[in-house]
Amino acid sequence: MKVLLVYPEFPDTFWSFKHALQFVRKNSSNPPLGLVTIAALSPAEWEKRLVDMNVRPLSDKDIQWADIVFISAMIIQRDSTHAVARRIKAAGKTIVAGGPLFTGEWQDFPEIDHFVLNEGEITYPQFLKDLKSGTLQKAYTTTEFADITQSPVPMWELIEMKRYDSMCIQFSRGCPFACEFCNITAMLGHTPRLKSAQQIIAELDKLYNLGWRRNVFFVDDNFIGNKKALKEEILPALIEWRKDKSGTNFITEASINLADDPELMDLMTRAGFISVFVGIETPDESSLTECHKNQNKGRSLLDSVKRLQHNGLQVMGGFIVGFDSDTSSIFQRQIDFIQNSGIVTAMVGLLQAPFGTPLYARLKAEGRLNEEMSGDNADGTTNIIPKMDMHELREGYENILRTIYSADGFYQRVKTFLSNYKPVKSTVHLEFQEVLALFRTIWRIGILSSERGYYWNLIFWTLIHEPKQLPLAITFTVYGYHFKRVSEIHVMQGASA
Secondary structure (H helix, E strand, O other), rough: OOEEEEEOOOOOOOOOOOOHHHHOOOOEEEOOOHHHHHHOOOOOOEEEEEEEOOOOOHHHHHHHOOOEEEOOOOOHHHHHHHHHHHHHOOOOOOOOOOOOOHHHHHOOOOOOOEEOOHHHHHHHHHHHHHHHOOOOOOOOOOOOOHHHOOOOOOOHHHOOHHOOOEEEEEEOOOOOOOOOOHHHHHHHOOOOOOHHHHHHHHHHHHHHHHHOOEEEEEOOOOOOOOHHHHHEEEEEEEHHHHHHHOOOOOEEEEHHHHOOOHHHHHHHHOEEEEEEEEEOOOOOOOHHHHOOOOHHHOOOOOHHHHHHHOOOOOEEEEEOOOOOOOOOHHHHHHHHHHHHHHHOOEEEEEEEOOOOOOOHHHHHOOOOOOOOOOOOOOOOOEEOOOOOOOOHHHHHHHHHHHHHHOOOHHHHHHHHHHOEEEEOOOOOOOHHHHHHHHHHHHHHHHHHHHOOOHHHHHHHHHHHOHHHHHHHHHHHHHHHHHHHHHHHHHHHHHHHO
16 A cells, blocks of 8 residues: 655745745744654555655655545645645545544545544544455544554654754643633543653654754643643653753743743753743733633733743743724733733734634624634634624734834844843754854845844844843844734735735
8 A cells, every 4th residue: 555645735824934944944844743643553564655745745746656645734724735635636546634624624525535533543543444344434533532652653754854943742632721712622622641751752762863953842732731740750751861962952832820830840941941832812801701711810921921931931922812802902902912021923813713612612602603714823814703893803903913023013022032031051953054044144134124224233232131142033033034924914915805
């Protein structure tokens, strides 16, 4: 059996970092973890080939080579998935699909022959059994949760590592919280299920032995869902693993209550964690109550962010406008919070209601769902009918983007962050392209860009005030280059809507 695994293309989004990756000659932020895991669950005797369309085109030769084609995709990849599925079907190939896109929309893909849904550790073996017996069904689903201690080490050898900026790994599935707009608990449950420390180290060993020396992203939706296991098993194992390793640092996602635990922050930075994405959502307490974001309530979110930064963790933040409780004041309040917090990577979007969430169910009952969700939570679109006037909401949203990603707003925010950030010493593995990236940055931003005055002002300010942080400051100028271009696209799209 010759199996082709295909990952469709992402559109240009905040999350893609497409414009930033050009500076280091990378094609994509992360590889498709789901597909390399499915490959590892597949029979060893199968021939396997993986094409990530975000790093290279899918050729006709690839399609003709295959006996069967597997596709995995997220909602944001919907358009590319439709196009590639039609193309593969026209070539007469059998298509099998799985992933978040198909969980709620599999009926919308008539070109696809079979669907392996929910958690692959459960449904994929059922598919393989029926494939062998010739009794394949249309869709394989389950309401059970997988025992991820049985998950294999992904087949990283199938990907072209040099084309990616970061590798990815998963420690847990599920989240103990119940945010109304989040579909993670609907898909993966409230009780975090964990891999063992031995599994994590085995996965890291494989990446390291294949030559990987850059960042690794723990893709858990809430890495700190089980603090006890982290403190007693995982983080000590990572600290020990990194003693004789160079260049590998970690990034993850965590809830804001990480800031309440000095011991956990210390262990994470000692283990090599340098950055966390945190769902801030909104500084408005009533909106936090509305969406059941209870872990963010009753605290100074600004102080919590600064505490994380002061303990050596960069904070990427998610923000939402369009809650029922939001008033016209929310737009300036969001701007003020983002600027004062020094969150350089601020992802701001309109409230959306993903399929399977309590929010989706509530708004459907109220007759307030109006279109297909894009899957991009920071593109200025929404699938709900808000209580606020839609024109006012969109205009306020666009003003947030214009302000925080203006040259003045962005570069001032970088200075705010660098003034508060207290990094823990970490190892860095420089590639030749990263050295060249410095000169590309100087040329594109420091010379050709209309923002060159802000660029050089930041460089000299950093040399005077935070000289050890100069490489990070330069990295942030590249982020700003990307964010500005994507935000301009969204603002232009909004103006033409």
